[in-house]
Amino acid sequence: MAMAALRREGRRFAPLLSPRPIAAAAPRSSPSFLSPEEDVPFGARSISTQVVRNRMKSVKNIQKITKAMKMVAASKLRAIQTRAENSRGLWQPFIALLGDTPSIDVKKNVIVTVSSDKGLCGGINSTSVRLSKGLLKLNSGPDKEPKYVVVGEKAKVQLIRDSRKHIHLTISELTKIPLNYTQVSVLADDIIKNVEFDALKIVFNKFHSVVSFIPTVSTVLSPEVVEREVESGSGKLGELDSYEIEGGSTRGETLQNLAEFQFSCVMFNAVLENACSEMGARMSAMDSSSRNAGEVLDRLTLTYNRTRQAAITTELTEIISGASALEG
Amino acid sequence: MFRHAAKNLLRHRPVPTTSAAGAAAARAPSRTFSADAPAVQTADAGFVEAWKKVVPNIDPPKTPLSFMEPRPATPASIPSKLTVNFVLPYASELSKKEVDMVIVPATTGELGVLPGHVATIAELKPGVMSVHDGNEVTKYFVSSGFAFVHANSFADIIAVEAIPLDRIDASLVQKGLAEFTQKVNSASTDLEKAEAQIGVDVHSALNLALTG
Incomplete structure (x- = not known):
């Protein structure tokens, strides 16, 4: 029965726990399936449980670590979730005013991929990367120059593999200190100054619940494109013509300020939402891995105890049979 | 215990789709399921179609429009109240609040907004913004930002920082x-x-x- 359990454990323990002592005592009639160096030393009676014990210890440690990571993520999530939810009002006025134009056809599309700096958080980074690649494909053409601006270490690592030539700017270690608006607006300013764009597409994961996030794309248009669209009078942007503009010396200047402000606001919400999704995803990933570690530990404990018991039984049998041989 | 944390969080925190809905959802004890989310606005159909053509194996991403409550059309007669949204990066100070008048500090001078005000985009300068509702007047000091007044008597005010004057x-x-x-x-x-x-x-x- 113990052997059956071991076989279930997989081949990992096979060399250690095989019934070699008996096979070694018997004449080698059939070729062994084990290579000689994996052989248990001749004469070894009991099966060593050292390896199983070590493995159990390491699994236990892994479980401790993942549990701790989960709790850290849970406490961080609570702090950031309120902030993300409070920042959700920030982009809405811009959508109400300028409308949402993800399918706008412009020359210089800049895809801002928001990702995390650390891993172990499920699939949120690869989702962002896949969507960014999709957007790039969607917006590439003979006379178009799509580019990436990558925020966060993880998306950078993934994108640099096959789209190095499209990456224009990378920013990392954004979430080291708690995010605030000033920091994000400096970041937005940096992007606007260093990258020429007609439309910015911000790819991020919107927080939906601890176990789910919604991949989202926000679009911010440059003032020139807004002007062009207003003049052509198409769609939602056409209505902008009816608005009176107060402030700034010219209409262009106001639109410029508006676009920059919009980008910083959208960016602020995007990084908060993404950080929140990251924490949620990490929490659920760590939860499932500590559960998995628990299962592995249970199986290993069972194996270990069975092996131990088998060894004791063998020894007992030997003693008893030895004693009875002396008696008889 | 922690194994159930995710479930509990889900139960106690119905996730709002917008901040306005969030306030309502936080108060309402009802549970939200993805199935009974508010009717999703049709996102940009052209975008979804183009996406499916180019990247057929990945679902198209959502766009912000689908998370927003639709705004009403411009009514024929001027409504008696002005609907104000006043947002800051860290809070939605006023969300769809119906008031009589707001006065915002535009760069060109104080701008009083009443229901039926002509559609305007105004840049804000540091100054006092006051919200008049009946006899009640709330005054904030705003640092900077933008104010949008829409033709349907909606006013959106976005400020980087705002503090009640008495603080x-x-x-x-x-x-x-x-x-x-x-x-x-x-x-x-x-x-x-x-x-x-x-x-x-x-x-x-x-x-x-x-x-x-």
């Missing part, structure tokens, strides 16, 4: 004003001068708001 310390304002005035005089570079000038502008606006 400002007058003595600190005086101190700051003196400090920045001194900095303007001692500034050597243009950048320093501009920074100090902003400080002076903000503090004198604060001072004016408190005394005037």
